[in-house]
Amino acid sequence: SAVISQKPSRDICQRGTSLTIQCQVDSQVTMMFWYRQQPGQSLTLIATANQGSEATYESGFVIDKFPISRPNLTFSTLTVSNMSPEDSSIYLCSVGRLTPYNEQFFGPGTRLTVL
Amino acid sequence: GENVEQHPSTLSVQEGDSAVIKCTYSDSASNYFPWYKQELGKGPQLIIDIRSNVGEKKDQRIAVTLNKTAKHFSLHITETQPEDSAVYFCAASRRSGGYNKLIFGAGTRLAVHP
Numbered sequence: 001s002a003v004i005s006q007k008p009s010r011d012i013c014q015r016g017t018s019l020t021i022q023c024q025v026d027s028q029v030t031m032m033f034w035y036r037q038q039p040g041q042s043l044t045l046i047a048t049a050n051q052g053s054e055a056t057y058e059s060g061f062v063i064d065k066f067p068i069s070r071p072n073l074t075f076s077t078l079t080v081s082n083m084s085p086e087d088s089s090i091y092l093c094s095v096g097r098l099t100p101y102n103e104q105f106f107g108p109g110t111r112l113t114v115l
Numbered sequence: 116g117e118n119v120e121q122h123p124s125t126l127s128v129q130e131g132d133s134a135v136i137k138c139t140y141s142d143s144a145s146n147y148f149p150w151y152k153q154e155l156g157k158g159p160q161l162i163i164d165i166r167s168n169v170g171e172k173k174d175q176r177i178a179v180t181l182n183k184t185a186k187h188f189s190l191h192i193t194e195t196q197p198e199d200s201a202v203y204f205c206a207a208s209r210r211s212g213g214y215n216k217l218i219f220g221a222g223t224r225l226a227v228h229p
Contacts, residue, residue, distance in 0.1 A: 004158075031214055042204060042219045043159065048212075056212070092158055101147040101166060101208070102215040106158035 004107035023093035031096030121220030138205035
């Protein structure tokens with residue numbers, strides 16, 4: 001499976017600021033996804049990062065708050081904008097295989113704390 | 116939409132015992148059921164999965180069973196070891212918008228005591 005890296009691995013940010021998280025894959029992939037994992041909770045899909053077009057957001061997530069870029073088939077960024085303490089979470093990117101079931105593999109995550 | 120329930124939320128076993136985690140799903144069209152293991156400070160790792168046309172799958176000490184009629188699936192870990200301690204997530208998925216979207220259960224924190 002692909003090797004997925006994320007930067008930064010963790011950060012502590014002030015309320016009202018923005019943070020951009022990078023996801024790099026060692027091979028070209030069609031499907032990339034961004035998830036949020038709130039403290040002690042399960043994973044919730046934020047959006048699908050589409051190469052060459054706007055991301056597809058899930059209910060409850062909007063582009064103004066979580067803008068996503070996907071400039072090529074190996075890289076994507078997620079920005080958490082105008083942060084508040086409620087945004088403190090682990091943010092995970094994943095890639096999906098081009099198979100009938102699109103098995104997903106996750107990166108190591110970015111641990112964000114907002115003060 | 117799909118809803119996945121997972122039980123128990125915590126599970127404590129002695130080394131060498133078996134551990135069973137159960138999930139139920141609501142969407143009868145779901146056709147793919149992966150299990151992920153998340154160790155502290157790491158991203159979820161896919162450990163085993165099962166497709167809707169299969170009733171059981173085994174990989175060494177790990178097995179998964181699926182009952183489509185009852186809409187539930189289970190993870191079985193035999194001969195547990197301390198390194199099995201982690202949070203385990205089940206998920207269900209079906210084709211939607213051109214790909215299989217995962218819906219996760221709430222997770223089970225497994226502790227294996229030496």
